[in-house]
Amino acid sequence: MNPNKPITTQAISGEESGFTLGPLQMGPVCCDxxxxxxxxxxxxxxxxxxxxxxxxxxxxxxxxTALIGPSGCGKTSFLSAINRLTDLIPNCVIxxxxxxxxxxxxxxxxxxxxxxRKVGMVFQKPTPFPLSIRRNFSLPLREHGVxxxxxxxxxxxxxxxxxxxxxxxxxxxxxxxxxxxGGQQQRLCIARALALNPQILLMDEPCxxxxxxxxxxxxxxxxxxxxxxxxxxxxxxxxxARRIANxxxxxxxxxxxxxxxxxxxCRHIFETPTHQLTAAYISGARG
Amino acid sequence: MIWSKRNILFxxxxxxxxxxxxxxxGAVISALVMLLISLFLIVESWPVLGQISPVRxxxxxxxxxxxxxxxxxxxxxxxxxxxxxxxxxxxxxGIASALFIAYYASPRLAKWYxxxxxxxxxxxxxVFGFWGLTTLVPLINQLHxxxxxxxxxxxxxxxxxxxxxxxxxxxxxxAVPIEFLRNAAALGLxxxxxxxxxxxxxxxxxxxxxxxxxxGRAIGETMxxxxxxxxxxxxxxxxxxxxxxxxxxxxxxxxxxxxxxxxALFISGLLLMVMVMMLSGMAGWLERSRHx
Amino acid sequence: MLKINxxxxxxxxxxxxxxxxxxxAVFLVCAVFLWILIxxxxxxxxHISWGFLIESPRDAGRAGGIGxxxxxxxxxxxxxxxxxxxxxxxxxxxxxxxxxTTSKLGxxxxxxxxxxxxxxxxxFGLFGNAFFSIYLGLGFSILSGGLTLACMLLPILVxxxxxxxxxxxxxxxxxxxxxxxxxxxxxxxxLLPIAAPTLAAGLLLGxxxxxxxxxALLFTSGYADRMPGSLLDSGRALALHIFDLSxxxxxxxxxxxxxxxxxxxMLLCINIFAMKLVQDWQRRRTILE
Numbered sequence: 001m002n003p004n005k006p007i008t009t010q011a012i013s014g015e016e017s018g019f020t021l022g023p024l025q026m027g028p029v030c031c032d033x034x035x036x037x038x039x040x041x042x043x044x045x046x047x048x049x050x051x052x053x054x055x056x057x058x059x060x061x062x063x064x065t066a067l068i069g070p071s072g073c074g075k076t077s078f079l080s081a082i083n084r085l086t087d088l089i090p091n092c093v094i095x096x097x098x099x100x101x102x103x104x105x106x107x108x109x110x111x112x113x114x115x116x117r118k119v120g121m122v123f124q125k126p127t128p129f130p131l132s133i134r135r136n137f138s139l140p141l142r143e144h145g146v147x148x149x150x151x152x153x154x155x156x157x158x159x160x161x162x163x164x165x166x167x168x169x170x171x172x173x174x175x176x177x178x179x180x181x182g183g184q185q186q187r188l189c190i191a192r193a194l195a196l197n198p199q200i201l202l203m204d205e206p207c208x209x210x211x212x213x214x215x216x217x218x219x220x221x222x223x224x225x226x227x228x229x230x231x232x233x234x235x236x237x238x239x240x241a242r243r244i245a246n247x248x249x250x251x252x253x254x255x256x257x258x259x260x261x262x263x264x265x266c267r268h269i270f271e272t273p274t275h276q277l278t279a280a281y282i283s284g285a286r287g
Numbered sequence: 288m289i290w291s292k293r294n295i296l297f298x299x300x301x302x303x304x305x306x307x308x309x310x311x312x313g314a315v316i317s318a319l320v321m322l323l324i325s326l327f328l329i330v331e332s333w334p335v336l337g338q339i340s341p342v343r344x345x346x347x348x349x350x351x352x353x354x355x356x357x358x359x360x361x362x363x364x365x366x367x368x369x370x371x372x373x374x375x376x377x378x379x380x381g382i383a384s385a386l387f388i389a390y391y392a393s394p395r396l397a398k399w400y401x402x403x404x405x406x407x408x409x410x411x412x413x414v415f416g417f418w419g420l421t422t423l424v425p426l427i428n429q430l431h432x433x434x435x436x437x438x439x440x441x442x443x444x445x446x447x448x449x450x451x452x453x454x455x456x457x458x459x460x461x462a463v464p465i466e467f468l469r470n471a472a473a474l475g476l477x478x479x480x481x482x483x484x485x486x487x488x489x490x491x492x493x494x495x496x497x498x499x500x501x502x503g504r505a506i507g508e509t510m511x512x513x514x515x516x517x518x519x520x521x522x523x524x525x526x527x528x529x530x531x532x533x534x535x536x537x538x539x540x541x542x543x544x545x546x547x548x549x550x551a552l553f554i555s556g557l558l559l560m561v562m563v564m565m566l567s568g569m570a571g572w573l574e575r576s577r578h579x
Numbered sequence: 580m581l582k583i584n585x586x587x588x589x590x591x592x593x594x595x596x597x598x599x600x601x602x603x604a605v606f607l608v609c610a611v612f613l614w615i616l617i618x619x620x621x622x623x624x625x626h627i628s629w630g631f632l633i634e635s636p637r638d639a640g641r642a643g644g645i646g647x648x649x650x651x652x653x654x655x656x657x658x659x660x661x662x663x664x665x666x667x668x669x670x671x672x673x674x675x676x677x678x679x680t681t682s683k684l685g686x687x688x689x690x691x692x693x694x695x696x697x698x699x700x701x702x703f704g705l706f707g708n709a710f711f712s713i714y715l716g717l718g719f720s721i722l723s724g725g726l727t728l729a730c731m732l733l734p735i736l737v738x739x740x741x742x743x744x745x746x747x748x749x750x751x752x753x754x755x756x757x758x759x760x761x762x763x764x765x766x767x768x769x770l771l772p773i774a775a776p777t778l779a780a781g782l783l784l785g786x787x788x789x790x791x792x793x794x795a796l797l798f799t800s801g802y803a804d805r806m807p808g809s810l811l812d813s814g815r816a817l818a819l820h821i822f823d824l825s826x827x828x829x830x831x832x833x834x835x836x837x838x839x840x841x842x843x844x845m846l847l848c849i850n851i852f853a854m855k856l857v858q859d860w861q862r863r864r865t866i867l868e
Contacts, residue, residue, distance in 0.1 A: 411791030
């Protein structure tokens with residue numbers, strides 16, 4: 001197989017990828033990476049507390065990038081900055097530049113709603129809306145212009161199949177979303193984010209609020225999404241990062257501000273880290 | 288839901304700022320109502336405010352507005368006597384009720400008693416006044432004529448402010464962190480010792496705020512007092528003398544008051560409003576200092 | 580040793596004394612409550628009939644019923660709600676969603692609503708008379724009375740609605756924003772439906788207060804006891820009718836008792852309905868979670 005040639009659906013059958021509809025485009029992962037998010041000197045302040053200080057890194061298309069590091073070093077803030085969820089926080093000041101797909105997200109002509117359609121987010125605590133499962137999808141879809149009921153139903157079915165929930169919920173789409181188990185709720189949230197057909201998925205510790213079995217199922221799902229979506233995942237679980245990530249970014253708190261210590265391919269970070277701090281964190285000696 | 292049909296003619300950004308504008312308008316109008324009320328009260332009082340020095344309200348010979356006499360003191364005294372008397376009765380009963388619901392009753396009993404208090408809170412003042420007129424006044428009359436008196440006003444007012452005190456004291460007591468009470472129990476305090484030593488000090492600000500609010504309510508109460516107090520403008524010599532409060536005075540005379548008389552009534556209304564404003568300001572300040 | 584025993588005995592004694600006092604107080608309150616209810620029932624139950632509820636009062640209310648009075652009451656209530664609800668709920672949405680509690684607009688609105696909440700009802704009556712009846716020329720009318728009541732209802736409606744909206748967890752707002760929903764869409768489709776039971780309970784609370792109100796209506800909605808022809812006609816609310824019957828109409832006690840019973844029954848129903856609503860919705864929510 002030529003490593004430089006993109007692989008399409010003809011090459012991967014339904015059972016292997018787990019996806020039934022939609023094209024699967026896998027680039028030659030990690031051999032010829034294309035940067036899809038460029039973060040330059042990002043600084044984030046909440047009032048007079050600095051959360052992030054001059055972070056520069058690139059996120060590559062189709063790869064899973066894990067953000068690792070102890071609590072409080074700005075990983076969640078970093079994530080919120082990418083889809084401009086920081087706009088919701090009062091007194092939040094952002095410095096530096098973030099480019100998604102070549103476009104500066106803070107430029108005046110950029111549209112926040114369009115950005116959030118391109119960049120989806122899944123939170124730590126599963127938050128399905130306290131409505132029916134069907135309405136959890138129809139609400140954001142209608143908001144983005146998809147009004148025909150048949151279209152909404154088709155998209156809902158597709159993403160529910162992709163996350164593996166379709167068989168479990170197909171006969172109760174009109175019941176409350178909150179009646180699902182924790183793991184099912186989180187997969188529902190992922191499906192809801194996928195329904196908008198994003199390019200990038202931001203995930204803030206998606207498995208930490210789940211029991212081990214549900215956590216395993218969600219983790220499986222995330223690694224199957226690789227290649228189709230660009231994923232940035234914050235995780236405290238180093239084993240999980242080692243299992244599913246292609247790239248890892250290690251954050252640490254220095255001088256009361258979160259900073260990026262090291263960024264590179266996952267294998268490199270975990271086996272041959274350049275910084276001593278990284279090595280100490282990985283081995284569990286610190287943090 | 289009709290809102291589900293997205294209006295693709297409006298870009299999303301415009302909808303948001305339009306909404307923000309509408310919300311601001313609603314809030315500002317709501318805030319303006321208070322300003323409007325103060326404004327109109329002052330405007331209507333102006334004919335008399337401008338002409339007569341305020342001291343006359345306290346030094347004139349009597350309240351005979353048609354003859355130019357504007358002595359408010361007997362009515363002010365009546366208001367205060369009735370309110371303070373009601374407070375003296377309602378505070379112990381109200382706090383005891385709150386203690387009962389919070390600490391002494393079984394959960395079911397507490398639930399039902401609380402519902403009873405909430406129902407009592409919802410009964411209109413007119414119904415209390417009516418009951419006072421048909422039941423209390425004849426009873427008091429048998430004791431010491433006439434029946435319509437300060438005592439009747441005090442009793443009816445007590446019934447009306449009791450729920451306020453009970454419910455605010457109850458929420459203040461419920462806000463006491465349960466660790467305090469557990470520690471007290473672990474130290475072997477008796478129930479009253481725990482209430483007196485731990486719960487009351489911790490809930491004090493909330494309870495006092497509730498009492499102040501109840502006082503404001505008592506001062507402003509019109510209908511019930513109007514129906515049972517006898518409505519004679521005089522300083523009461525004892526509990527069985529009829530009195531007239533400021534609020535019921537307005538209700539009684541407004542129907543036929545003209546010109547200066549009317550303006551004088553508006554002034555007494557202003558006075559009432561200022562008194563209650565000060566009280567609720569105090570209560571609000573106490574609430575805030577509790578959270579501080 | 581003796582001293583400790585004496586102290587312990589005194590504490591025990593004091594504890595028991597307080598307990599007795601508390602029970603006595605509660606017993607007293609319950610007794611008076613029952614006394615009032617029984618008096619009302621005894622005086623008025625016989626007088627209530629279907630005809631009583633439908634006919635208009637005759638002979639100054641001694642005969643006939645309260646039909647037109649009920650209609651006037653409902654009309655005044657509707658006017659009050661139509662005026663107060665939009666203002667109150669928009670103000671609450673602004674305070675809960677858009678404005679922080681320390682901003683100037685937030686402080687001003689909160690403060691004026693707090694003051695408004697304490698103003699005695701007779702003062703509202705004075706204001707209503709001066710502004711709605713005279714200045715705006717509405718005279719003694721249902722419209723005037725309803726608008727005055729609307730001013731009185733603002734604080735309750737705003738504070739309950741604001742509390743309801745604030746109680747919605749922020750996680751829903753973040754999730755909606757992350758899905759690219761505009762704030763308007765999130766407010767209408769998500770937050771308001773979630774906060775709906777609290778809003779409804781606050782509405783019912785406001786209705787209860789409005790129906791019980793007398794002093795504010797004395798000089799704004801007038802005294803006429805016939806069926807109102809329009810909103811500009813004078814109309815008498817039920818609470819006012821009770822007042823008139825008991826104070827100004829000799830021999831009007833029986834219909835007054837009956838009217839009082841109807842009023843209290845109405846308020847009881849509203850109260851129970853509100854409690855059931857909140858419980859029901861809360862139960863549905865907790866089962867799902």
